[in-house]
Amino acid sequence: MDILVQTLADGLVIGAFYSLIALGYTMVFGIIKLLNFAHGDLYMLGAFVGYTLLSVLGGDSSGGGLMGILIVLLLTMVIVGVIGMGIERVAYRPLLLAPRLSILITAIGVSLFLENGSMIVWGAQYQVYPLQLSHDGISLLGAKITYVQIGLVFISALLMLGLHLFINRSLYGKAMRAIALDQTACHLMGIHVHKVIGLTFFIGASLAAGAGTMAGAYYGTVNFMMGFVIGLKAFTAAVLGGIGSIPGAMLGGLLLGMMETAGTFIFGGSWKDVVAFSLLIMILVLKPTGIMGEKVTERM
Amino acid sequence: MKKWGSVIVAAMLTLTLTVAGCANQGSSTGGADASEILVGVILPVTGNNATDGKDMQNAIEMAVKKINDSGGVVGKKLKVEVADDGCDPQMATTAANKLVSQNVVAVVGGYCSGATLPSSGVFKNANIPMIVPAANSAKLPAQGYDTLFLINGLTPDQAQTAADYMAANQAKKVVLIHDNSAYAKDLADFAKASVEKSGGTVIAYEAINPEEKDFSALVTKIKGLQPDATYFTGYYAAGGLMVKQFKQKGVSGLFFAGDGSFSEDVIKIAGADNAEGLLITATPTAEFIEGAEAFTSDYKQTYNNLAPGPFSALSYNAVNLLADAIGRANSTDRDAIKKAIKETKDFKALGQTISFNAQNTLDNSNFAVLKVTGGKFTLAK
Numbered sequence: 001m002d003i004l005v006q007t008l009a010d011g012l013v014i015g016a017f018y019s020l021i022a023l024g025y026t027m028v029f030g031i032i033k034l035l036n037f038a039h040g041d042l043y044m045l046g047a048f049v050g051y052t053l054l055s056v057l058g059g060d061s062s063g064g065g066l067m068g069i070l071i072v073l074l075l076t077m078v079i080v081g082v083i084g085m086g087i088e089r090v091a092y093r094p095l096l097l098a099p100r101l102s103i104l105i106t107a108i109g110v111s112l113f114l115e116n117g118s119m120i121v122w123g124a125q126y127q128v129y130p131l132q133l134s135h136d137g138i139s140l141l142g143a144k145i146t147y148v149q150i151g152l153v154f155i156s157a158l159l160m161l162g163l164h165l166f167i168n169r170s171l172y173g174k175a176m177r178a179i180a181l182d183q184t185a186c187h188l189m190g191i192h193v194h195k196v197i198g199l200t201f202f203i204g205a206s207l208a209a210g211a212g213t214m215a216g217a218y219y220g221t222v223n224f225m226m227g228f229v230i231g232l233k234a235f236t237a238a239v240l241g242g243i244g245s246i247p248g249a250m251l252g253g254l255l256l257g258m259m260e261t262a263g264t265f266i267f268g269g270s271w272k273d274v275v276a277f278s279l280l281i282m283i284l285v286l287k288p289t290g291i292m293g294e295k296v297t298e299r300m
Numbered sequence: 301m302k303k304w305g306s307v308i309v310a311a312m313l314t315l316t317l318t319v320a321g322c323a324n325q326g327s328s329t330g331g332a333d334a335s336e337i338l339v340g341v342i343l344p345v346t347g348n349n350a351t352d353g354k355d356m357q358n359a360i361e362m363a364v365k366k367i368n369d370s371g372g373v374v375g376k377k378l379k380v381e382v383a384d385d386g387c388d389p390q391m392a393t394t395a396a397n398k399l400v401s402q403n404v405v406a407v408v409g410g411y412c413s414g415a416t417l418p419s420s421g422v423f424k425n426a427n428i429p430m431i432v433p434a435a436n437s438a439k440l441p442a443q444g445y446d447t448l449f450l451i452n453g454l455t456p457d458q459a460q461t462a463a464d465y466m467a468a469n470q471a472k473k474v475v476l477i478h479d480n481s482a483y484a485k486d487l488a489d490f491a492k493a494s495v496e497k498s499g500g501t502v503i504a505y506e507a508i509n510p511e512e513k514d515f516s517a518l519v520t521k522i523k524g525l526q527p528d529a530t531y532f533t534g535y536y537a538a539g540g541l542m543v544k545q546f547k548q549k550g551v552s553g554l555f556f557a558g559d560g561s562f563s564e565d566v567i568k569i570a571g572a573d574n575a576e577g578l579l580i581t582a583t584p585t586a587e588f589i590e591g592a593e594a595f596t597s598d599y600k601q602t603y604n605n606l607a608p609g610p611f612s613a614l615s616y617n618a619v620n621l622l623a624d625a626i627g628r629a630n631s632t633d634r635d636a637i638k639k640a641i642k643e644t645k646d647f648k649a650l651g652q653t654i655s656f657n658a659q660n661t662l663d664n665s666n667f668a669v670l671k672v673t674g675g676k677f678t679l680a681k
């Protein structure tokens with residue numbers, strides 16, 4: 001029982017990270033049909049910006065106070081969000097009407113640019129986050145769950161709830177949904193399409209950056225290649241949930257996290273990805289649009 | 301156009317020949333006279349591994365100077381001739397042939413196993429004894445060359461060191477984790493054999509993806525198995541995170557890591573508190589070797605406060621071993637030296653006592669267990 005609860009809790013933490021990153025993939029794909037392969041690198045960038053801010057602000061092993069960490073988190077999200085908007089403006093907007101393949105290649109170029117640029121700025125070695133979070137926690141049905149884990153899942157849930165409300169209740173959210181349906185019609189209706197696309201990139205990038213900073217603080221190390229594998233996994237999560245669907249990305253991330261931990265537990269560490277991806281293929285065979293992907297087919 | 305091309309090629313060829321001719325002349329005038337013993341050194345002094353190669357060269361030159369200052373060997377001075385193998389099989393072959401043509405008496409060197417495999421063959425054909433201070437692929441002794449001697453421990457030795465320490469601490473239930481790299485998997489496989497030979501059981505044999513950061517699922521699983529010891533054979537980046545996550549979940553037993561994790565960074569990544577008590581199997585660097593304080597301070601003094609590299613002490617030992625063998629052979633005849641090296645018995649060197657077994661590798665490996673105490677590595681035994 002305790003191991004079952006512990007495995008679920010572990011899966012929830014990993015899944016929360018996947019979900020936050022998957023949201024950016026799915027939002028960008030939903031609005032301009034682009035697989036933004038540079039998205040995982042925004043997660044990496046978030047981890048590094050958070051690292052730099054914490055180093056500058058002198059966060060120490062005592063944690064620098066919870067408020068300090070939250071301020072760094074928000075600041076990082078804004079900075080990387082603006083970088084995300086900049087990428088859209090410089091690299092993607094000129095290619096918006098070009099064939100999809102051109103913009104896809106551009107995304108790979110941006111990814112390489114961010115990875116190697118970060119390597120030049122922060123170095124190729126592993127950097128250690130300037131704070132150590134406490135291991136204290138509660139015992140739940142025999143499983144040990146730390147306050148940090150609870151905090152991580154709570155902040156992730158808060159961000160996702162905020163995004164959900166923004167998309168469904170606000171005027172800009174309505175504009176995003178409208179552009180996803182028909183860009184040309186939105187132009188004709190006087191919606192400022194580029195501004196809304198820019199906003200989408202801002203939100204996607206800042207969610208990834210939030211995940212990056214939290215992962216940096218939680219795991220303790222950052223490296224310029226850290227966005228690569230997790231970017232692929234988050235992309236998988238987005239496809240699993242149904243790419244283009246926001247609740248789908250959240251669900252896909254959590255599901256992938258759970259499948260991985262369950263796979264590790266039942267079959268062993270080397271089988272983790274085999275199990276997770278076999279399930280992915282099975283789900284896609286049964287439901288090619290992903291779990292919550294009906295909306296995509298409507299849009300096509 | 302075509303004609304011009306061939307003229308240029310001809311001109312370049314002539315130039316190359318002239319330069320090569322000059323180089324040959326240069327080296328023959330720089331060669332050994334009757335009062336010197338010419339020792340070849342083959343190391344990567346350019347390229348990616350140049351730092352370690354340079355550290356080794358420094359230690360070799362230091363040892364030679366010390367020997368010469370105290371009168372040399374059999375009445376002659378040692379003279380070093382360095383060739384660059386660039387850690388590359390082709391460059392290594394060229395470099396080895398160069399040393400053979402310079403008629404060296406013996407060779408010290410070999411850092412990358414990939415480069416040492418071909419160069420050891422060249423020396424075998426010329427019947428030149430070669431003492432290898434660093435390269436330690438099991439493929440090297442498997443060639444069966446009677447001229448090749450390895451004074452660094454091999455992967456099975458490292459696995460045995462870990463298994464012995466576990467057995468000495470009554471750790472019976474052992475978990476092995478590797479990172480899917482060829483090296484780490486090899487070490488884990490050897491460790492499995494060693495643990496089972498010494499009466500332990502491997503209760504889990506796992507692999508992780510070193511590109512990832514979250515090993516919580518695996519750690520939870522291992523915690524449930526309540527191991528007496530866990531041995532991670534991969535590199536420091538994942539090793540540090542693993543140590544941290546083991547401590548956070550409170551997994552029972554000792555935690556070992558292989559020499560891929562022998563780096564200050566493993567303590568930094570895990571956090572000093574979490575790393576406390578971490579055990580590492582490695583060939584100790586000079587600063588952890590008892591009795592090597594003089595070597596370390598001499599080295600720093602000679603080379604502008606530079607700390608010795610990971611293979612400096614071993615390179616220093618290789619030269620001293622060679623000098624000792626030449627002394628015992630009382631001759632610079634290659635067969636005599638080869639025989640004397642082979643007959644080395646309990647030669648006391650920095651951090652190791654050298655005797656050779658049938659494969660010309662160490663009888664007693666130089667692997668040791670290091671323990672993290674107060675945020676620093678210390679010798680555990």
